[in-house]
Amino acid sequence: MEYDVYIQTCPTRMVLDRLADKWAVLVLGRLDDKPVRFNQLKREIDGISQKVLSQVLKKLERDGLVSRKVFATVPVTVEYAITPLGRTLTATVDALRRWAEDNIETVLAAQQKYDRAAD
Amino acid sequence: MEYDVYIQTCPTRMVLDRLADKWAVLVLGRLDDKPVRFNQLKREIDGISQKVLSQVLKKLERDGLVSRKVFATVPVTVEYAITPLGRTLTATVDALRRWAEDNIETVLAAQQKYDRAAD
């Protein structure tokens, strides 16, 4: 069986679509160290809405990258953790975040140059 | 100056949003070897529309990751190539694609297990 993300109907394309997502990258980055609860994630990932966070977590859980654990406290506590499979991915998504932080000044300079040239 | 992708207004967040995108990953992957023309990219990236391809290329060019070169042939030829800055990123986005291709079977198994459990 041949898999190729450049073919639209290949299942790898759907996986890439899930991973190549701003929110998925940020969620996986936060879960890398330790399990985190829902509302703590929401507070730490500035700008994410409750709806989108719950959707992203559900999809990551379905893909086997994140596990969900409910504690019968009051109010109920839900803890999300990265799975062994998810852990094989964190180095890669971390690299994306680091690239953005390391090269932001170069990118901003390129944008300004591009925008000036378009006068 | 402190940059942090977890802060909504940080410019790194916008860069991450651009890179953490299915189409951007696929475009950068195709340009890694050699410059490619617009319609060749469109043919090779199965399922991308002309509009989205031109938008993605424009944004990647603005960010300084891709360069655009017009040749005065008939009909006009437009060639897109990766820049030195873009090249510092290709290893990372390649890793994302490779992860998807290497782990697809594990992910598909996890999805089936999740879906069965939800019956």
Place this chain on the structure above:
DNA sequence: TTAACATGGTTTCATATCGATACCAAGGAG
């Protein structure tokens, strides 16, 4: 000669996804 196809786009429009907000149940604190 006229129709079709190539180039690299932009425009249009209908739909899908997004984010903000409100709402929910269940209980603790004031």
Place this chain on the structure above:
DNA sequence: CTCCTTGGTATCGATATGAAACCATGTTAA
């Protein structure tokens, strides 16, 4: 009795997306 917490879901308007048509220019096929 009301507000706050937990972890969500429901609703709704704004935004982004994808399919398709359109554009100019010129070459080739019928």
